[in-house]
Amino acid sequence: MGAGRGKALRELGVGTLGDLLEYFPRTYQVERSERPIAQLVPHQIQIARGEVTAVDYIPYPRPRFEATLRDPTGILSLAWFNGAFLRTRIHPGQILRVQGKVGYFRGLAQMVQAKWEVIQPDAPLVGEDLVRAIYPASGKLKSLAIWKIVDANIEAALAGVQEWFPPELLKSRGLPGRREAYRAIHQPTTLTEAASARRRLVYDELMLMQLALCLSRKLRDIDTQAPALKFDRTLDQRILARFPFHLTEAQQMAAWQILRDMQQSHPMNRLLQGDVGCGKTVVALYAMLAAVANRYQAVVLAPTETLAEQHYLTISNFLAGSSVSIELFTQRTKKEGRGGLQRHLAAGDIHIAIGTQALIQEDMQFANLGLVVVDEQHKLGVGQRGILKNKGLSPHYLVMTATPIPRTLALSYFAHFDITTITQLPSGRQPIKTTWFRETQRAEAVMLLKRELQAGRQAYIVVPQVDEDIADQGVKSVSAECDRLKRGVLADWRVGMIHGQMKTQEKQAAMLAFRRHEVDVLVATTVIEVGIDVPNATVMLIENADRFGLSQLHQLRGRVGRGEHASLCLLLSDPTSEDATERLTVMTQTASGFDIAEADLKLRGPGEFFGMRQHGLPEFKLADITGELELLKLTRQDAEAMLQNDPQLRRLSLMALRRELLAQFGESLALPQIG
Numbered sequence: 001m002g003a004g005r006g007k008a009l010r011e012l013g014v015g016t017l018g019d020l021l022e023y024f025p026r027t028y029q030v031e032r033s034e035r036p037i038a039q040l041v042p043h044q045i046q047i048a049r050g051e052v053t054a055v056d057y058i059p060y061p062r063p064r065f066e067a068t069l070r071d072p073t074g075i076l077s078l079a080w081f082n083g084a085f086l087r088t089r090i091h092p093g094q095i096l097r098v099q100g101k102v103g104y105f106r107g108l109a110q111m112v113q114a115k116w117e118v119i120q121p122d123a124p125l126v127g128e129d130l131v132r133a134i135y136p137a138s139g140k141l142k143s144l145a146i147w148k149i150v151d152a153n154i155e156a157a158l159a160g161v162q163e164w165f166p167p168e169l170l171k172s173r174g175l176p177g178r179r180e181a182y183r184a185i186h187q188p189t190t191l192t193e194a195a196s197a198r199r200r201l202v203y204d205e206l207m208l209m210q211l212a213l214c215l216s217r218k219l220r221d222i223d224t225q226a227p228a229l230k231f232d233r234t235l236d237q238r239i240l241a242r243f244p245f246h247l248t249e250a251q252q253m254a255a256w257q258i259l260r261d262m263q264q265s266h267p268m269n270r271l272l273q274g275d276v277g278c279g280k281t282v283v284a285l286y287a288m289l290a291a292v293a294n295r296y297q298a299v300v301l302a303p304t305e306t307l308a309e310q311h312y313l314t315i316s317n318f319l320a321g322s323s324v325s326i327e328l329f330t331q332r333t334k335k336e337g338r339g340g341l342q343r344h345l346a347a348g349d350i351h352i353a354i355g356t357q358a359l360i361q362e363d364m365q366f367a368n369l370g371l372v373v374v375d376e377q378h379k380l381g382v383g384q385r386g387i388l389k390n391k392g393l394s395p396h397y398l399v400m401t402a403t404p405i406p407r408t409l410a411l412s413y414f415a416h417f418d419i420t421t422i423t424q425l426p427s428g429r430q431p432i433k434t435t436w437f438r439e440t441q442r443a444e445a446v447m448l449l450k451r452e453l454q455a456g457r458q459a460y461i462v463v464p465q466v467d468e469d470i471a472d473q474g475v476k477s478v479s480a481e482c483d484r485l486k487r488g489v490l491a492d493w494r495v496g497m498i499h500g501q502m503k504t505q506e507k508q509a510a511m512l513a514f515r516r517h518e519v520d521v522l523v524a525t526t527v528i529e530v531g532i533d534v535p536n537a538t539v540m541l542i543e544n545a546d547r548f549g550l551s552q553l554h555q556l557r558g559r560v561g562r563g564e565h566a567s568l569c570l571l572l573s574d575p576t577s578e579d580a581t582e583r584l585t586v587m588t589q590t591a592s593g594f595d596i597a598e599a600d601l602k603l604r605g606p607g608e609f610f611g612m613r614q615h616g617l618p619e620f621k622l623a624d625i626t627g628e629l630e631l632l633k634l635t636r637q638d639a640e641a642m643l644q645n646d647p648q649l650r651r652l653s654l655m656a657l658r659r660e661l662l663a664q665f666g667e668s669l670a671l672p673q674i675g
Ligand code: ADP
Pocket: 245, 246, 247, 248, 251, 274, 275, 276, 277, 278, 279, 280, 281, 282, 283, 426, 427, 533
């Protein structure tokens, strides 16, 4: 291989034979030996046949012979430079079979210097279908060039491939051998063979991940000790008495599941998911009270200060008159005598501490922390357990999220969590009807909004924070929109506004006025997407709805439908992209947070969906995790069974696998310790 080639390959990330094997085709092309002219694929060597309808010889500037070939589907133009001799060979009326690289010139398919032969009109089509891998190419290295490099090196590369799994397992799963799979993914004879090869290699990637996850879970259970809480019916009743309502069945089940975990002496790691308003906070409070009753502290970590405050208010309300001491840690308390609070925390006098993740993780010392509740809301940045300083054992962890984890992710990126799902809303909640309007239908949307106002309800109008300069644009668009409405269509109504650049007090005042119904319409940015709860607000109009992400739209929509009245979500948008159209369509079709999350994941892919890389899990070369539910389930099962039989993967037949696991996940798995 020339030095230029080598460099071009390295630019594609291919430095070794192993890399070359894993430089997987993007897709396959089935090359039929002969194609109708209309189906000729550009830039490939192809075969076609047709009748010669015209010929021409052009002596200057460079002598060339031209012919036009026609079949029932189209016209192919042929040119041969220095083809003077063809004048006596190729004539109109002949049937030619030609082979050459297809180009397009002025919209017409063209072959230059084609190989040709005159055939009988009824000559059979030649050749068999050929499946050819198409590689992700670069400017310097075309797919075909890569194909040739793979072809020249595949034997040598395959010699280095070892089988990872025992033949019985492969047989029972209908998987080809590893070497066979690598060969077939590059040089399949049929598309079915290519698909089967791909399935095997995806299985390998997922299996490796599942084994690593399983092993690290075991390691965690061995290494860390958590407080085992005592829990009985009396305590259950005492806690339930704190709530002014009956827990829904789903809440009760969730609470018990959590309590079952916390009675163990290894730490709970549980994700509590469910749509906004389904009552997660109440369930978390139940768990906190169980911890406190066992003389352990609990902490709530919220993503923003506003949310921390809100949790503080909610929880204080439920606990009014009890002896449980609750403290809120904010930027303010940080300035004013946080030292005192910190001492109380370290002494164990504070039972429930509430604050932002940033604040509390900084330098707080707990006396005997038993439970950490992380409110992720919908940010889903769930990373490693935060490092909280605790004198005692490792605390239990409960993460609340309003963005449900799609099942594919629950089996991969979130596999280290046990998951509890609340699907039921407290009774009396009303469904939200979502409708999408084009700009031309604006009047109709406004009319629906006004109809709610006339019935005594309130409305949100959400305006996106436009573009690059969020700080400026957001303010401008909200206040400009607010003025426009006051002067225009909503002149008869009381209009207020809220946005992120307002001071905390201004925001609170704006919210209070809306809650007290001193304002009918609240024009807002996405600051309202979290934590606002005004049951009388029954309609939300979202301007430029295409500018919002799917999960975000769903969260916004969750601000209405909180009272006894049926609610509306009105999306206004002339979307400019297919993705945006898809988002709006999904919104009108489902109210289920679960479906929304699945759709969002498909549209954005896992990286975007999380907004960050997670947990040091591998980035897959081949697997698209969002589409592999079946293999994810299978590998989870197979990994667990394999480790059950052979906890340290000591078996001779698993040596290559073991080596690969250690190479990819390093000593962190501490294989020798497991068992
Ligand atoms: P989430 O945290 O899932 O968004 P919350 O726990 O904050 O939900 O509950 C949303 C609202 O519903 C709160 O006002 C809460 O007091 C109320 N709520 C929670 N559980 C119930 C229930 N079982 N019955 C009636 N209201 C409930």
